[in-house]
Amino acid sequence: MLTRTCATWNRIALAVLTLLLLAHPVHADYLYTFTGVQWGTPFPGLIKLDGVYQPSDRLTGSFMVAGGAWETVVLSAAARKSMLHPYAFQFTDGYQILTEANALPSAYFSVLGTPEQNLTDAPQAWSFFVEGATGSIGSGTVAFSGGDGWQRATLADGSFARHINPGGTWTVQRVPEPATLALLVVGLFGVVAWRARTKQCGAVTSSSAGPRIDTISSSELASS
Numbered sequence: 001m002l003t004r005t006c007a008t009w010n011r012i013a014l015a016v017l018t019l020l021l022l023a024h025p026v027h028a029d030y031l032y033t034f035t036g037v038q039w040g041t042p043f044p045g046l047i048k049l050d051g052v053y054q055p056s057d058r059l060t061g062s063f064m065v066a067g068g069a070w071e072t073v074v075l076s077a078a079a080r081k082s083m084l085h086p087y088a089f090q091f092t093d094g095y096q097i098l099t100e101a102n103a104l105p106s107a108y109f110s111v112l113g114t115p116e117q118n119l120t121d122a123p124q125a126w127s128f129f130v131e132g133a134t135g136s137i138g139s140g141t142v143a144f145s146g147g148d149g150w151q152r153a154t155l156a157d158g159s160f161a162r163h164i165n166p167g168g169t170w171t172v173q174r175v176p177e178p179a180t181l182a183l184l185v186v187g188l189f190g191v192v193a194w195r196a197r198t199k200q201c202g203a204v205t206s207s208s209a210g211p212r213i214d215t216i217s218s219s220e221l222a223s224s
Contacts, residue, residue, distance in 0.1 A: 051159025
């Protein structure tokens with residue numbers, strides 16, 4: 001019975017290891033987070049503020065891209081441009097919030113490099129534009145090889161803001177999909193339970209062997 005129980009736990013251990021292998025975040029999502037410069041950041045002649053926008057305002061936002069949800073365009077031997085297809089995004093200028101739920105289908109996102117490359121080398125060139133009933137938000141670089149940047153925002157009441165150089169900065173991180181994360185959690189709990197049960201099996205097996213019986217050879221018996 002004990003041997004059968006331990007064998008069952010060995011099979012469970014194999015299943016746990018399989019779960020951990022499946023949980024490896026091969027198909028992960030990529031979270032891009034954007035922080036624009038304040039509209040009032042000095043750059044003579046290329047700043048325009050009308051309406052409600054203030055010098056301390058800025059663009060911020062983020063979007064999520066599923067693994068593989070992009071097309072890569074070769075720009076040169078060393079440069080790649082990726083057209084991204086986020087399944088969720090949210091951008092704000094402090095007066096409006098544009099998301100995948102209220103933005104027009106014309107929204108577009110592109111970055112220099114691929115999401116895998118952007119994990120260690122944040123985009124130095126990009127372009128995105130989101131538009132809805134309340135207005136629009138966008139940012140990018142003047143040349144897609146990098147360099148001067150731009151950002152702009154408009155509101156339905158006619159308010160307008162524009163800033164050129166620099167356009168902002170990005171951070172990029174990989175986020176496991178919910179299903180992948182669930183597999184990882186189950187796998188880790190399984191490993192802990194298996195280790196505890198393995199120790200118990202070993203302890204019971206040792207104790208079930210009974211006390212040690214020393215044998216005495218026939219020559220020792222004759223001499224005694």
